[in-house]
Every structure is written in structure tokens, then in C-alpha cells.
Amino acid sequence: MTASTAPPSAPLLAIRGLSKAFLGVQALDGVDFTLRHGEIHALLGENGAGKSTLIKTLTGVYQRDGGTVALEGREIAPRGVEEAQRLHIGTVYQEVNLLPNLSVAENLFLGRQPMRWGLVDRGAMRRRARAVLQPYGLSIDVTAPLGRFSVATQQIIAIARAVDMSAKVLILDEPTASLDAQEVAVLFKVMRTLRSRGIGIVFVTHFLDQVYEVCDSITVLRNGRLVGERRTAELPRLDLVAMMLGRELEAAAHRIDLGPAEVDSRPPLASFKGFGKARSVEPFDLDIRPGEVVALAGLLGSGRTETVRLVFGMDRADRGEATVDGRTIRLKGPRDAVRLGFGFCPEDRKKEGIVGELSVRENIILALQARQGWLKPIPRRRQEEIADRFIRLLDIRTPDAERPIQLLSGGNQQKALLARWLATEPRLLILDEPTRGIDVGAHAEIIRLIERLCADGMALLVVSSELEEIVAYSRRVVVLRDRRHVAELRGGEVSVERIVAAIASETPHAIASETPATGSGAEVRQ
Amino acid sequence: MTLSAPGPSRNLPQYGALIAVLLANWLLFPDFFAIRLQDGRLFGSLIDVLNRGAPVALLAIGMTMVIATRGVDLSVGAVMAISGAIAATMTGAGWSLPAVLAASLAAGLLCGLWNGLLVAVLRIQPIIATLILMVAGRGIAQLVTEGQIVTFTSPALAFIGSGSFLTVPMPVVLTIVALAVTALLVRATALGLMIEAVGVNRLSSAGAGVNTPVVLVAVYVWCGLCAAVAGLIVTADIRGADANNAGLWLELDAILAVVVGGTSLLGGRFGLVLSVVGALIIQAMNTGILLSGFKPEFNLIVKAGVLLVVLLLQSPTLTLFLPRPKGARPIGTVKPPVAPTSGGAKP
């Protein structure tokens, strides 16, 4: 397709057969994507689906390996963000990539300031800045530094800048991730206005409610491939979730009958009431009993990780109450949690889990040593015993205990982290995506380990995207959507279909309304 | 856990460089290794290297641990000036030696506490946090001395600088003591492990329950104490506190000593002895240049050249060419695995 032959009916943006690989890993594999004029188009997918690779290829951060990208029928291949801007493709990220210490006006006209006699014409810049922001209902002091305004306002300013630079395609990459309900409403109003002006918007989000509220079409990617494109109105939620999670519902996992839903009457080990944190996860109730595996299921960004981080004190809850053995506890940080006998293997092993340069031995004894305090060192001999024991027990593949843990494979790092907590003999072990990025063999071992620990009477709280896994080891599943605990399945209710259905359910307040403390972050903030 | 970085061959560049510099000095000046007794005190160029290297070695001991936590303490030179100013002024005002020492060390401790709180609690970047005291500290010292060189005659305080213990000059004795105490403190307890863990990955360490703020404050406090001792030595040595010049730019020498000693500015593994070796390499060069009779204009260039060579010897690219025996211990040599004792870890 060339510019001269472009039919007037050509879509605003047509991507065909787009491919991109990194070091042999196919991040995008023959993906098609079509954006029309005056359309808000959701780009959805779980971890590793290829959303961000697609966006970065579109904005010139990456160069594609294969396929075509046509803007209004004209093929383009931007080599950088600036060139993409010239080609009328504007991008706004969750973390606004403008300069917080420059004024609003300077940010709006950065690199294209109105000039007079070789100098920046500040007066004209201010006047034009006010004019540019006026349609968005923003009457703010354009001379104030950008950083003084809320993220929501900054995002609208970034959108205004992109649109003013004659963007026809506007990419919004998770713009709502840190906004409250009111701010989201304002943003959506802006998006609808831009749609009515013929601008095409690519909207990346993890919130299904928002997709159904504002988007015209949906494209779903999974593992670098196109799953499908649908009109929003014609795609039931259940089907959407199934597309994202990659399963044909009728063929969904064989159901294991675990007996009727029973109410466990034993006193909980740990109990959380109205526990939550503004802009992170809505208040929830959660009981965890010894010897049970409570699983948290939901899409990426649904609040699963946020929930377990609150439980371990990695983030501090700003409401609600936590009790252990019936006594109210304070959870100011991980140290409090460790003292209570909690352990936590985080999702991002490299950043928050392992201490890379230190040896496997040192990584394994770290939590135990931290709990004992620095004045009571674990003797070297004992350290070696502990390390060797867990290396054998968990079959950690390492030539010796003195090897820096960063040289181990992901699965073995994960097992070493498990060993770190098992060495402390925890009462509650929290695992966030314990099997992610791990080879098949280690995967099965870790699942067997979870079952074993549970049988030994340890309580486990597990976050996982692998629904079959959850169904296999868990008799209680809490389902989250849009940062809210929306359902709890027990015993015989636990099945992949039920989980998917709960994720896709359209009655967002059905469960949440039972908890009196529920309120949106926005209400609390006011 | 070892006192220095693991693996004997890893230490080769440092010891090799020290020996090379000492030999070069000997070639330039044949009497370099000659040592005699002078007024009951060892006397000779080699002793000068140890004696003059003591303040930087002391700073390097404290700095090593700060750098191991991925920090840096730019204020040590200023802390030296403060500690010296307090010592000289109080001695001049007739205070007894124990009171003077206590006050000077307390000042170093307070300075370290200040740095530590800025870094650990307010989470200011270490280079900025300690820059504050680097600038203000010299001013504080000048306030104490009222802008003059405060001299004293007390032989008790002067003993710290020019006295000797069993013929060994006091600065050398104090440095050895500081090294031993520090090594004991970090390696006989779990503090060393925690310092390294925090330096490699603060988030992971906090997640494992390590009390990261306390670890950070502790290393800055210790660094402040080491600087205070160095300040006492310098002041006692010249029998006067020179607030303008005491410890000036020594923070950079201390950082250099640590880096030459092989501790990474990115934190993690640290070697106290090697940092002291680093300080001695620097001082051996200084002394060598003074003995050589080179024009003073060449001093800095010669120094830079030698340091470049030492650092190149440590560069990861070059160490690939050096033999590296494994200091590792195969599994199972210690004991057959014992059955897990309880609850958590049963198969």
C-alpha cells in the first residue's frame, strides 16, 4: 500500500503480521491490529501478551522484524518517539513522561516553543497554553510547575500536548492505574470528546469495567499472538476473560469434586477485617486457617499482588484491622510479619526476593538470621547444615552452597527463596506467582511442595495466574477484579469455570457491598 | 565468611600493588626499608608509610562498610576537623584527657548519627546527605576554633599522635585496634552479612526481615567514630587543630583506598583488610614521591598513573585472564543431611 493509492476508507491505523523477537524470544508473532477513526480500542492481555512490545514498535522505540504498519493507508516505520509524533502518533504513559519541574506551559510546548526575535515568547506561550487546555475543562495556572498537579491532571496535560501536536492516534498506556474513580470519569470524558473529533485511541488497561464503559472495540493478545478482535457490545465478559486467559470454556479443566462447600469452623490463624489501602486495593475481609491453601485469583492488575503485599506489611494498609491468634497486631513492615511467623516469596524475585551477589547459603539463612537479630549469629557450621538440608530437600540445582544465587536458574532461585522461609518454620507462607518463569520440572516440584506444606499444617496464601494449579491445591479461592475481592469459592465450588465466571461477573458490588467499610478511594480521600 | 573478599587470587592485585610500590620506593631510595629506634620509637621510611597512612586507613575502615551498603560518606574529612577542633580547644581549656577523648568521639558519633538518619530514615541519597555535613562540618570546626589554629602543649594528647606503644607509633596501634574491633564487630556477629545484604538489595533484605534502617545508621555511626579517631591523631600529631586543613580532601583518599581495596561502589561484598591495604598503597606512593625528589608538580600525575594500573588489574575484563581457583565448598562435605526438625519443612 502506498500513499497515492490510499483509499479514503482506509482505517486510521492498520497493523498486519507484526513480528518482533528479542534474543530468540518471539514477543510478537504475526499480530494484526486495526484502529479506526473516532474509535476507542482496548488492547488487552495478561503478562507477556505483547501489549507493550506492540506499543513500543508503534512509537518507534523498537524496530519491527516483520509485518506492515500503515497510517491512513501510508506505510510508516518510525525510528523514534519524535518521528512517531511527527507521524501523528502520540503516547501517554501511566507515569507521565513530562518534566515535573517545568511549568505546564513549558511542558505543553517543549521543543516547539513560540519564538519571537530568537527568544521564547513567554506571553504567547502562556496564552496558547490556556487555549490548548480550555477544551479539556482545565483552567489552571499554566505557569505553575507540572509536578504540583495530580497525576490525573498531568495525564490530561500530556494528552492535550499530544493532541495539540496533531496526533491522530493516541496511545494511552494504563492511564487509569493510579487514578481514583472521579479522576477516571474526567479522563473518560476527555477520551470521548477526542473520539468525537475523529481521533483514534488505543487504550491499555487492566480494568474490565473500564473497558466496557468506554471502549468500542477490543483486541486481545496472548503470548505474542493475536487471540481476536471483537466489538465490545458483542463480547460477553465471560468470553473476554476466556480469551485473555486462553481457554475454551467448554474444554476447561476437568473438574475435581472436592465435596460440598463447607464452612470451616476452626479459628483462623490470621484474620483481616476491612483491610485495605487507598489506590491499591479496596478493603477486604480474609481469614486464613492452619493447613489450608487460600488462593487469590484474578487478572493481572486486579489487586492480587496488592492484597498479599498488605498482608505481609510490604505496603502499609491505611484501614482495617489484622489479628493473629485472635490478637490485634500491627503490621508496620515486613519485620513485624516475619516476627509473627509469616513468610513471603514476592512476584518479582530479582528485585524483591533474592540478594543476588550473596551465596545460596546466605540467601537461605537470611530471614532466620534477621529474625534472630545481628547479635546472635548463626554459626557457620549450622548455616551450612541448613543450606545443605534445603538444597537436598528442595532439590536446588547448584554446584555448591557458596555459589552466588544470581547465577542460578529462575526455578532454583525460587526454591532457594522458599528455603529461606521454610528455614524460619513459618506459620503462614505467602507465595506470589510461585511458578512464574520456571521450567516445567521445577513447576511440578513447587506444586507438590505446596501440597506437602499444607498437609503439615502450614497456612498458605498463594497468588497465581494458573487456574488449573489453583484448582489442584486450593480448597478456597478468593477472586479479585478491579482491585476488589469479588467472590470467594469454597470446597466443591472451586473450579476453573467458576473462577473465570467470577472474574467476568458484571455485578461489581455483589460481594463488596457485604463489607460495610467498602468505599472507593475517591470517597475516602475527600 | 572471610575478612577479605573470597578467594586468595582475588586479593592479588592489592597485595601485588603494595609490594610493587614498596619495591619501587626501595629502588628510588635504597634506605627505604631501614628501620632504627629513635627515642624508643621505630623510625624509618616504612614506618612513615604506616604512620602517615593511619588516618586514611582509619577513614577507609569506616568508609568500607558505608560503601558496602551502597552508600558513601563525604563528610569524614569534616568530621576529622570537628573532632580535632574539639580536642585541641578542650585540652587548651584544661580538660582531662579522658573527657577530651570522650567529647571528640561523641562528636564523631553524633555526626555519623546525623548522616545515618538522613540516609536511612529520610532516604536522602548518601552522596547528598553527607555532602551537607562535608560543607557544614568544616564551618562547625571553624566555629569551635574561632578560625584559628588552636595549639596545645598537653603531652597526654600529643601522645596519641607521636607517642608509641612497644615502639610502634600510636597512630599505627590505633589503626590496628580499630581494624580488629571492626572486624570482630562485623564478622563475629551477623552484622557483616546484613551490611552486604542491604548493599546488594535493600528491598529484598527488608523483605527478609532485615532491619535496614538500623543497619544503615550503624555503619554511618561507625564511620563517624573512625573519622573522629583519625581527627584526634592528626590533631595530636601537629599539636594543634587546623580547622581549615585538617582532613581536607581525605574523604576522597578514603574512598579511593576502599575502591583500590576491591570493594565495589555498588555495594555488597567488602574487605576491611584490603581497604587498609588500599590506604597503604596510596600512602606508600605519597612517601615514595616525597623521597624521590620529583618536582611537586608531578606528584598528582604519578599518583594517578599508579592508581590507574591498580584499578585496571581489578577490572572484570582483565581478571578474566587471571587464574581463579574456586574457593567453594562442595555440598555434602560437612555432614549428612539431618532430617528436618519440625513443622515447616517435612517432605
Next chain:
Amino acid sequence: MSRKWVISAATAAAALFIGLGGVQAADKKLVVGFSQIGSESGWRAAETKTAKAEADKRGIDLKISDAQQKQENQIKAVRSFVAQGVDAIFIAPVVATGWDSVLKEAKEAKIPVVLLDRQIETKDPSLYMTAVTSDTVHEGRVAGEWLAKQTGGKCAVVELQGTVGSSPAINRKKGFDEIVAKNPGMKIIRTQSGDFTRAKGKEVMESFIKAENGGKGICAVYAHNDDMAVGAIQAIKEAGLKPGKDILVVSIDGVPDIFKAMSEGEANATVELTPNMAGPAYDALIAFKKDGKAPPKWIQTESALFTPDTAKAEYERRKDAY
């Protein structure tokens, strides 16, 4: 220290009292504005103190402005002196350049300007009346001449230089070298920088002693300032030698501590860099005001040599000025 404060406060109060009386009695009292650099060293503080004392002696009303090492503060101070209509302005310039425009303002207001302690660079020398400074080359010469005379022109000298590249270090070396060149028996056998500090002076001297056969080959040490000499004296003592006898010590500046060392026989001579820069300036100013006689463009302060015989008295005289 507190006693010193009380005394100076009392003298200030007394001066004020006398001063007030003076205003009523004499109709014309000279008012001088003095823009001082700051108080970065003991010598600088002494210069300020001496300027006050010398002003009191002559019944001059001295207004001092501390620039804290910043030229813009000095320019502000000069402007404010012009606005106040003082009779003369003294400047101890922090840098050599950038004075032309503000000095023009003073000239237009017909206020004579005197530079103290340092020169400036300007194309128009009429912008200031005179400059009172020492001659640092001459200081080196005086030290050298004393040593040549003392040793009969035969001496192996080790030299402790000031900070490499600084102008006093360059000039003090130059003046001393001139004398060495004139005396074939004199030789500088070692020279190194001691950075003008005691600690460095001591360290360098230690190495000199070792390099020269335990100090036996050294006849004298010449230090570019007294502080380095004080450090060198300690090094000599710790090597088991007698400073002032086994190795002669000559230096420059004339700070109290070197007089103390001389009175104890451990140093032999110092060339004074007088902190009294203001005194000659006042005299030139008074003469100018009286009969309009313009002073020479450069008033060179005396580079007086002091030796142990007067050291004790000089130390007593100085210890409060510093």
C-alpha cells in the same frame, strides 16, 4: 576566649564614647569604609583587627563590611559606601578583575580608593589612589639573605613550598632562588610542596630527613609559611635532632606560633607579612586630605625580619592581635 570578647566589647564601647565626643569637638572626622574579604585565616582576622586599632589611634571612623569571599558583596559594599558619602574606601579585593565600573562610580563621587593587601587588574590606574601590599618576592629574598649571612653563604637547604601554583608560593620561591644563585655555596637539595599546612609540612620534612641521611645532610629548612615550619620543627625533633641548631629554620609570615618557637630556640628567623596594611593607608589618606599630595601608586609594606632575640616580646605583642 570569652575574656577577649569582653575586652574587645569594652574597647569598642570606649571607642564609641570617645568617638562621639570627637564628633562634637572636631568638626571634620575622617570616615573610611573598608570592604574586607572575610575571615578565612588567622592573618586575615589580624588584618581586620589591626585596621580597627590603627583607625582608633588616628581618630578615624572605620566602617567594616565583611564580603564572605564574594566579589558581589564587595561591590555592594562599595556602592553603599559611595551612597553614604564616606571620605575614602579601602578594598581588600577578593579577585583581581571586574572592578572597573564600581570604581568609576567612586571616582565620579570623588572618593579616593585604596587597595589593601592585593592588587587589581585594570586599564585605568586612576581608578584607585594607591595600593598597599607586601612584596612576596622580596620576602623570599629577605629570608634568603638572612640565611646566606648566617651560614657564610654555605648551606644545603630543603624547601617546603606552598600550594603548587599559588602566587605566594611562586614568588617566595623566586626571591629565595635569587639569593641562592648569588651564593655558590648555597644549594636547594630538596624541594616539595607542603600545601601551607602544618600536617603536610611535618610529613614532607620527615621524608626529607630520611632521604638526607637522617637529616645530617641538611643545614637549613626554608618554609614558605610559618605553619609548615612549625610542622617541620616537630618532624626534626621526632628524628632526634635539634631544630634551630642541627637544622636551621627560616620561614615567612610572622604568626604568633613561630615567635613562640623562636623564643624556645627552635626556629631561627621569620619574615613578617605585616597584618598592618591599613596603617600606611591611613597615613597616605591623611596626608592627601591635608595638602592634596597624592601618594605613590604602590606603597610597599615592610618585610621585616625577626630573630629569636626579640621573639618573646613580639610573641606577647602579637598573641592578642591574632
